[in-house]
Amino acid sequence: MATYSPSELAATLKEGLLSFPVTPFTADGEVDDARYAEHIAWQTSFGIGGLFAAGGTGEGFSLTPAESARVVALAVEAAEGATPVLGSASGNTAQAVENARAAEAAGAEGVLLLPPYLTDCDQDGLLEHASAVCAATSVGVIVYNRANAVYSARTVARLADRHPNFIGFKDALGDIEQLTRVVATNGDRLFYLGGLPTAETFALPLLQLGMSTYSSAMYNFVPEFALEFYRDVRKLDGAAVTEKLTRFVLPYLDIRDRAKGYGVSIVKGGLRAVDRDLGGVRPPLQDLTARDVDDLRALVDAAGIRPADATLAR
Numbered sequence: 001m002a003t004y005s006p007s008e009l010a011a012t013l014k015e016g017l018l019s020f021p022v023t024p025f026t027a028d029g030e031v032d033d034a035r036y037a038e039h040i041a042w043q044t045s046f047g048i049g050g051l052f053a054a055g056g057t058g059e060g061f062s063l064t065p066a067e068s069a070r071v072v073a074l075a076v077e078a079a080e081g082a083t084p085v086l087g088s089a090s091g092n093t094a095q096a097v098e099n100a101r102a103a104e105a106a107g108a109e110g111v112l113l114l115p116p117y118l119t120d121c122d123q124d125g126l127l128e129h130a131s132a133v134c135a136a137t138s139v140g141v142i143v144y145n146r147a148n149a150v151y152s153a154r155t156v157a158r159l160a161d162r163h164p165n166f167i168g169f170k171d172a173l174g175d176i177e178q179l180t181r182v183v184a185t186n187g188d189r190l191f192y193l194g195g196l197p198t199a200e201t202f203a204l205p206l207l208q209l210g211m212s213t214y215s216s217a218m219y220n221f222v223p224e225f226a227l228e229f230y231r232d233v234r235k236l237d238g239a240a241v242t243e244k245l246t247r248f249v250l251p252y253l254d255i256r257d258r259a260k261g262y263g264v265s266i267v268k269g270g271l272r273a274v275d276r277d278l279g280g281v282r283p284p285l286q287d288l289t290a291r292d293v294d295d296l297r298a299l300v301d302a303a304g305i306r307p308a309d310a311t312l313a314r
C-alpha cells in the first residue's frame with residue numbers, strides 16, 4: 001500500500017537526487033536477491049530522493065514481469081521506508097499495465113513508464129498507451145521520453161488532464177526545443193527530471209530548463225561524489241560543477257563510449273572497480289573488458305572519489 005499520494009511523491013522526488021540501482025545477477029544470470037537487498041540498503045544509507053527499481057540501469061528491459069515485480073518488492077523491503085521506491089512498466093500496453101499493477105501490489109510508490117518496444121508510434125497511440133498505464137494504478141506515473149516514445153507538449157498536457165496520478169516527465173533525448181515546449185505548456189502541473197545517459201553531464205544546463213533533478217547511474221558506485229555533484233548543481237555553482245566534470249565525468253564518458261550499451265554496463269564495471277562486485281550484465285548488453293575496468297579503477301582513484309566504505313555486507 002503506497003504511503004505517498006501522487007502529488008506528495010512528485011514533491012519529494014523533485015527535491016532530491018534519484019537513484020537507479022543496478023540489478024545484481026549471479027554467475028548463472030539469475031537475479032541475486034540477497035545482493036540486491038544489500039545494495040538497496042547501501043544506496044539508501046547516503047540519503048537519496050527516490051529509488052527507481054528495474055529502470056534502465058537496473059536492466060528492467062531484461063527482466064521478466066515476475067522478476068521485475070520481485071525486485072520492486074525487495075527494494076521496498078530493503079529501503080525500509082527511508083526513501084520512496086518506484087517500479088517500472090515496459091513492453092506492450094498489456095504488459096506495461098501488468099507491470100504497473102504488480103509494482104503497486106509490491107508496495108511501490110510510483111511507476112516509471114519505459115518506451116514500448118520496436119514499433120514506431122505517434123501521439124494518439126502514445127497517449128492511449130500511457131493512459132492505460134495511468135488508469136491501471138493509483139500510484140504516481142512518470143513517462144520516460146526516449147527512443148520511440150517521444151511525447152509532444154500537447155500529448156503530455158492531455159495525459160495530465162486525464163490522469164491526476166500522472167506526475168512527471170523524464171527526458172533522455174535532450175531536444176531543447178521539445179523540453180522548452182513541454183515545460184512551458186505544463187508548468188508546475190508536473191515535475192521534470194533529466195535522464196540522459198550519464199545525466200550529470202547535462203544537469204546544470206537542464207536545471208535552467210526546469211529539470212530540478214536527474215537520475216544518477218553513477219550514484220550506484222560513487223554515491224558521495226554523485227551527491228556532492230548534485231548539491232553543486234542545485235547551488236548553481238558552475239565552477240564546482242566544471243571541476244567535477246573535468247576531474248571525473250568527462251574522462252568517464254570516454255570509457256563509456258568504447259562500446260554500445262556501456263552506458264549501463266559501465267555502472268556494474270564501476271561497482272567492480274570500487275571492489276563492490278555485483279556481477280555482470282545480461283545479454284544483449286556486454287560487460288566491460290578487464291582493461292576497461294582497470295582504466296575505470298585508475299580514474300576513480302585519480303579523481304579521489306572511491307567510496308569511504310563500499311564493502312559488501314555479505
Ligand SMILES: O=C([O-])C(=O)C[C@H](O)[C@@H](O)C(=O)[O-]
Binds near residue numbers: 215263
Ligand atoms: O533508467 C535509467 O536507468 C536511467 O534513467 C538512465 C541513467 O540513470 C542515466 O540518467 C545515467 O546514466 O545517469
